[in-house]
Amino acid sequence: MLEYLRFSLRNLSHHKLRSFLTLLGVIIGIMAVVSMISIGSGMKASLKEQLEQLGSDKVFILPRIAYGTAAATLTDGDAEAIGRVPGVAFVSPLYSVAGDVTYRNERRIVKIYGVDPEKAEATFGAGASGYRLLKGRWLQRGDRYKAVIGYGVHSDVFSRDVNVGNTILIHGVEFQVVGVFKKTGDREKDYTIYANLDVIREIFGVGDRVTLIIARAERGADIEEVRLRIERLLEDRKGSDENFFVMTQKEILERVGEAYRVVQVVFGGLAAVSLIVGAIGIANTMVMNVTERTREIGVLKATGASNAQVMKIFIADAALLGVAGGLAGVLLGVLISMGINAAAAHYLGEGVLTTTVTPALAAFALAFSLIIGVVAGIYPAYRAVKLDPVEALRA
Amino acid sequence: MVIRLEEVVKVYRLGRVEVRALSGISLEIPRGEYVSIMGPSGSGKSTLMNLIGALDRPTSGRVYIDGVDISGLNDDQLALLRRKKVGFVFQQFNLIGKLTALENVALPMWFAGIPRAARMRRAKELLELVGLGERLHHKPAELSGGERQRVAIARALANDPEIILADEPTGNLDTSSGMAVIELLEELNRLGKTLVVVTHDLDFGRRARMRVKLRDGMVREVER
Numbered sequence: 001m002l003e004y005l006r007f008s009l010r011n012l013s014h015h016k017l018r019s020f021l022t023l024l025g026v027i028i029g030i031m032a033v034v035s036m037i038s039i040g041s042g043m044k045a046s047l048k049e050q051l052e053q054l055g056s057d058k059v060f061i062l063p064r065i066a067y068g069t070a071a072a073t074l075t076d077g078d079a080e081a082i083g084r085v086p087g088v089a090f091v092s093p094l095y096s097v098a099g100d101v102t103y104r105n106e107r108r109i110v111k112i113y114g115v116d117p118e119k120a121e122a123t124f125g126a127g128a129s130g131y132r133l134l135k136g137r138w139l140q141r142g143d144r145y146k147a148v149i150g151y152g153v154h155s156d157v158f159s160r161d162v163n164v165g166n167t168i169l170i171h172g173v174e175f176q177v178v179g180v181f182k183k184t185g186d187r188e189k190d191y192t193i194y195a196n197l198d199v200i201r202e203i204f205g206v207g208d209r210v211t212l213i214i215a216r217a218e219r220g221a222d223i224e225e226v227r228l229r230i231e232r233l234l235e236d237r238k239g240s241d242e243n244f245f246v247m248t249q250k251e252i253l254e255r256v257g258e259a260y261r262v263v264q265v266v267f268g269g270l271a272a273v274s275l276i277v278g279a280i281g282i283a284n285t286m287v288m289n290v291t292e293r294t295r296e297i298g299v300l301k302a303t304g305a306s307n308a309q310v311m312k313i314f315i316a317d318a319a320l321l322g323v324a325g326g327l328a329g330v331l332l333g334v335l336i337s338m339g340i341n342a343a344a345a346h347y348l349g350e351g352v353l354t355t356t357v358t359p360a361l362a363a364f365a366l367a368f369s370l371i372i373g374v375v376a377g378i379y380p381a382y383r384a385v386k387l388d389p390v391e392a393l394r395a
Numbered sequence: 396m397v398i399r400l401e402e403v404v405k406v407y408r409l410g411r412v413e414v415r416a417l418s419g420i421s422l423e424i425p426r427g428e429y430v431s432i433m434g435p436s437g438s439g440k441s442t443l444m445n446l447i448g449a450l451d452r453p454t455s456g457r458v459y460i461d462g463v464d465i466s467g468l469n470d471d472q473l474a475l476l477r478r479k480k481v482g483f484v485f486q487q488f489n490l491i492g493k494l495t496a497l498e499n500v501a502l503p504m505w506f507a508g509i510p511r512a513a514r515m516r517r518a519k520e521l522l523e524l525v526g527l528g529e530r531l532h533h534k535p536a537e538l539s540g541g542e543r544q545r546v547a548i549a550r551a552l553a554n555d556p557e558i559i560l561a562d563e564p565t566g567n568l569d570t571s572s573g574m575a576v577i578e579l580l581e582e583l584n585r586l587g588k589t590l591v592v593v594t595h596d597l598d599f600g601r602r603a604r605m606r607v608k609l610r611d612g613m614v615r616e617v618e619r
Contacts, residue, residue, distance in 0.1 A: 003505060014493040268501070298490045302450060303503040303550065304478025306471045389450045 010291070011317055012324075017303030018285060019321065025274075025281030026369055027326025027332065031301045032271035034333025034357055034365050037152050039340060040264040042355030049256050058249050059227050061087075061213040064242070072243035081237060085229050087221035092116060092123040093210040095111045095201055096349040101193065102169040110157060111124070111192045112170060114200030117143040122276045122304030123214055124194070131189070136164035144199050148179035150316035152190035170195065188193045194289040223248050256308055286380035289317065297384050307385045314381035315374055322373020333365070396459070397557055397589050398424040398447055403456035405442050405612075412583040414603045418612040419456070424591065424605070425435070426557070429584045431591045431600040434609035440593045441562065443609065447591060448483060448560045461557055478507055482551025482588075484580070486563035488543040490535040495545045496522060497531045503553040514553075519550040524580060541572025548579055561592045565599060584593055 012019040061082065063072050079093035095114035100107055111344065115123060117139035122129040125138070139148055147168065154162050162168060166177050175195060184190055217226045232245045238244070247255075290297070300310055337355040344353040405417040412487050415447040417439045424430055424451040427435050437589050445451040450473075458465045461480050467475060482503075483489075490499045504514035522531055525545040535543050542565060551559055561580060566571035571583050577599060594600050 003511065012491050079515050146487070156403065296491055299491060300502075300506075301474060302448070302477060302483050302489075304474055304506045304554065306474045308471070308504070309506055393450075 001200065001316075001366065004312050005320060007286050007313060008316040008320045012230035012320060018288075021329065022281050022285040022321055023325040025278035026164045026322060026372065027278075027329045029271065029275035029334040030326045030329025030365050030369050031336065031369075033268075033272050033298040034330055034361060035336040035340075035355075036264070036267045036271045037331065037361055038337040038357045040260070040268070041358075042337075042340075042353050043260045043264075044207075046259070046353050047260065049285065051350070057217045057219075057223060058281045059215045059223070059230055060245070060249070060252065061215065061230060061247050062211065062248050064245055065197070072163055072238060074210045074244075076210065076214060078234070078237060079210060081150055081215045081233060082213055082215050085215070085226065085233055086219060087218055087229065088215045088225040089218040089221075090122060091121070092119045092214045092216075092217045093197065094123075094212040094214065095197055095206065095209065096192075096211045097200070097204055097206075099204065101164070101169050102160055102172075108157050112152060112200060113147065113192050113194045114197035115139065115194055116197050117141055117146075120194060121150070122191040122216075124162050131184065132182045134180045134182045136177070138179060139196065144196050145173070145175050145179070147178055147193050147195040150181050150190040150192045151183040151195070152187070153193055154180045157191065168193075170200070173203050176224075180356060184370040223250075224313070275368075276371065278325065279376045282318055282376035283380065285321070286314065286318050286377050288313065290380045293384075294387060294392050294395040296343045297387050298389050298395065301387075301389035302393060310385050311381050315377045318377020319370055321377070322369045322371070325373075326369025329369065330357070330365050334362075396476075397410050397426040397428075397461055398422070399457075399459040399599055400446070400587075401457040402459060403453045404486055405439075405446065405448065405451070405468060406454045407539070411488045417446075417501045420612070422607065422614060422617075424589065426589055427587055428589055429581070429603045429604050430589075430591045430607060431603035432591065432607045432609065432614075433597070433600045438609040438610055438611040442612075444560060444562050444591075444593050447474050447510075447539055447558070448481050462585070463498070474506075478503060478554055480557045482553070482556040483558045484544070484551050484559065484561040484564045486565070486566040488535070488540075488547045489541055490550075492535050492579055495532045495534055496527060496549075498536065499535070499546055500549045501551060502554055507554050515592075518549070518553065521552050524552075525549045531591075538570065540568050544568060544576050545579065546574070548576070554585070556587045556588075557589065561590070563594055565594070565596060573599075 031240070061074065063074060076093060079091050082088060088304070092115065097112050098109050099109040099112050101112070114122065120139040120342070131363040134151065134154070141144060147170070151161060160178060162182060164177055165176050168177060170193070171176070215226070215230060217223050227246055227248055234244050234246065248318035305313070334357045337357050340355050356363060400420050400422040403417055404415070405418045407414040407416055420443065428456070432440050446453055446465070447460070449460055452466050452468070456466070461474060465478060467478065467595060468476065491502070496544055497515060500521055501514040504517065519531060522528060525548055527542060527545055527549070530538060530542060535546070538546065559580065564580065564586035566577055568576060581590070582600070592599070592603065600606060604619065607614060608616040608618075
């Protein structure tokens, strides 16, 4: 076997450019497959981690969005009613709006969350959704024109950093910044301003509407049971539960996971297509190889090569192309995975997404590239075997 | 007899046309003989060479090489016979360009399953025998025509075959290197190899002890 590889190495290095271009096809394919799988499993791992971090004691109630507008409205009254549902320990109504925010004469549209100041820490705090303070403090009972800002609002939205003690205008009304959150890696959370629910609703003139209600179940309560009760309550109050989502955190993450899976399938499909293209490249090169080497095949046969030996010589060429491409593809895949990790750490926050190329994945990719090479080489090698030595020598 | 042909007919089909390359040749070549096969082009020389070299099977009749009838052999049995019994020397040298002289000579031994170290050792000895001990690691493109043909002769000797078949071995060489090749082949014959040479060159052909003249696919004359 080693002898065949040695011979193939001679062949492939004899046509360096052609071999390289053929390799490129396999390299890209394997690289794509390896990086896609590593990203996919990284996403899955981070999703699982998030799920564990969040715990599973929360139910989210929000209107279904149809044609860009909410299909129904929720009010403080609904929130209070949900608060009385057996098994619900705590309920926090929220109002979110994209509003104009001015800082040092720069005006930007920023997402604003109105939250009951007293419940802010319990709703968003550590252990729950994972917000942690970088500077300052949480909103407290009695805070009216105070705001806590996400890391993105602090460092990125305006040309100058917004810090604790600074004043910002929300829809023309002055608010004092009392706290800054650490980077969470979730863009939505990082680029949001948190302020008093009633004040924000006043400013934007929306009465007692809420856009999201977060209910936390009592310790030991069956979360699914609580969810169903809330759903039934809404049905009673609103005549139908069709216009609302009542979801546990787990369900939300599952929905996100679903979306990831779709992405994975799409990218996996693209990677598979590029692998097929790589295989066709090998087959093409090998057909050319056999045509060009007709005379050599005649010599091999005249000097006593059996059909099996000729077959092996050409299969080895194709297999070597496959494996060499696979090897380079795996290495590039590892580099891409490392690059993604570095980028994710920088833009999303440390440890949010960690992709890995496991030894098993690398081995699978190599084995697969070997198979691709061999399969692509079978037909050209068969043609070489079928050549009549007399004809071949005359070529 | 190391080679025996009985009423050998070979018909080629070129599209719809049948070409009768050999029409009933009988010939016996004793072991250790020095034979030249001569004749105008189209007389069937190459076809006869291919049959003696076990590259091809006859349409009818029998071809015995060292006692084995090749007409009933399959591809692999033919390959095995060539590997063991026949060494080819071609007009075009037919060396493999990407391999060194040493590797070219070692090639037939690879097919015979001889371990790498042993075949490299023997290839080196053979190249020294043909006077190319200094050219072991040169590729064919770096060698002169005469040197290439000597590499080809060393390769023909690799598996120590009974028969050396040379098809116009001097056809692409100048007179002096052609002469050197002829003398080398004749030396091998003196050492006991059966030497069969196909040639246009009358002077070369006359040197053989047994001279077969072909015309129109038939043996016109055998001189001894």
